[in-house]
Amino acid sequence: MITSIISSAQTTSKNPFGLVYGGAITENISRKLNIHPVTYKLNGIDIAANVYTPAGYDPTKKYPAVVLAHPNGGVKEQTTGLYAQRLAESGYITITADAAYQGASGGKPRNVDKPANRIEDIHGMADFISQYPGVDLNRLGVLGICGGGGYTLKAAQGDKRFKAVATLSMFNSGEVRRNGFQNSQLTTIQDRLKQASDARAQEAAGAEVIYTGLVMPTDEEIAKIPTDLYREGFIYYYRTHAHPNSTFKYTLSSLLDLMTFDAATNMDLIIQPLLMIAGSKADTKYMTDEAFVKASNAKTKELFVIDGATHIETYWKPKYVNQAVTKLVNFFDQHLQ
Template sequence: MPHLLSRKKIIQGAIVASAAIFVGAQPVLAQTNSTATGGNTLRLTQEWDKTFPKSNKVGHQKVTFKNRYGITLAADLYLPKNRGNQRLPALAVSGAFGAVKEQSSGLYAQTMAERGFVTLAFDPSYTGESGGEPRHVASPDINTEDFSAAVDFLGLHASVDRERIGIIGICGWGGLALNAAAVDKRIKAVVASTMYDMSRVMSKGYNDSVTAEQRAQTLEQLSRQRWQDAENGAPAMLPEFNVLKGGEPQFLVDYADYYKSKKRGFHPRAINSNGSWTITSGLPFMNAPLMTNIAEISPRPILLIHGEKAHSRYFSETAYAAAAQPKELLIIKGANHTDLYDQMDKIPFDKIADFFGKNLK
């Protein structure tokens, strides 16, 4: 296998995402996730196993639906109680990158359902309780399609007004949400919270620090990894994420504090809590920019939300500059990147509800 990248190079610019995706690490072979086999047979957990308390203000049920590629996705549907027979506005929610619906996306979905929206928090393809083999694969195309498939589902639900559907993307799914809104005109409004542009960070590293030579080296490594995967009959995995050894940048400490803490965001099915992506998951992101057509979301509105102290803040600032009106960038004073995963005093739910209330009429 090609030589390993140094820790400094990893932190500065190799394929690093919200889960600290490290390129060039020693691989381990992928193993099948017990919650999903093949593309369609799912075994869904029925007990409440979220990282947040269950609300008595909304109804909840597990649902499944297929995307355009035939992969069956698992989701949590949250329905406001006492809604009568009226059709309500609806929201599809996903993220963070490497997280599952039992974490921040479910918290956002349940909270927005308390505010009168039908909401759907889903596991992306190849992740959590959703289908797809091999496990723990990411794709800019398929994951964008996952959002549109969620819109398919919501648009057919008896409690939903299909002309009033919006989406929320968290972290890396913020960039995917913007990409989905650009291509899917059924999406009437989009919120990206603590957003990552996964293509940009995978291709250029943090703060665009990767040189052309380093990019070429990474592509060489990942391309040759495909031969090893083909020879082994299974994709190799990156080492487990968010394992601290000391000396990490603060943002990696923040990730570990959320994903590894059972008092906060740990979940056994989350890639970021006790797993990793396949080594080659980054390849398509490096060649498929997500923000290319962001201006085409207009005249549908965009709300970008980011923490003042987040290392990732520049992603939202750049997206805001590239987007067309109507658009808004809301900076949360004192907040870091992961604060907007679960800190109820920092996530601006009233603002989000007002945004969708005005724009899903």
């Protein structure tokens, strides 16, 4: 199984922009789709981002734009880069940035993974791209993938600059860190909160920062993982689409914030059009279902299910990516044009 997945996925390890997704842009050519690595400050932290501009981009004209938030452990060069490029091919200016404290962005200690930071990252991308030449602030959308999808829901609840809201394979980071994946750790919640509290106390005392998620499984160990999400996720992140800045490592003290967070609360605050996409075989689909039903005040809402797709397959597998992109372009065209 591992061999078949590795051989059929495309990795671009020598891409000049560091991109590791299939069909990634390799050079900027006049009048063609271009990629622009940029940096900007967010609350004093240097943020590393990529902006994609469509073919024939003219900074004197006005274009719709989409902000993209990456998955947990991911970076801008992986699946959000793929979707940012595909949306730019359809005429959108897009931006995807590495989360603060992660990837190529600044912030110490490294790999802090707090919901408030990830939500602020999305607001920060909106701040930056709204000032980018050619962007029409009145036609700004947002797309979050996996954990970035959960944080996108929270960001859009308050940030009405986003005129259309979409998620792909949404992952409710707080629910999973608290209850365990598929509610598998309900009996250890208080113990894990105590461990996170102790880790924060150790950091406050100036001692070593404690990290979790440091595992580096072998191919044989990966093959034995029972859940598609984690088995295919390890293959995606550590084998077929590996990037040196991508890691599942995060500070143990982050669990204080993660375990008390829930992406599906206050969904009634989303009044914008809402599109949520998930694979029919995704073992994470229950999180999309939980959030979708609570979006009672969305101007319009649609749950689009990609038949046969697992969670990770929506990141890279062409037949599923093509379906998601077609749906996203139709959605954003309808609500941002």
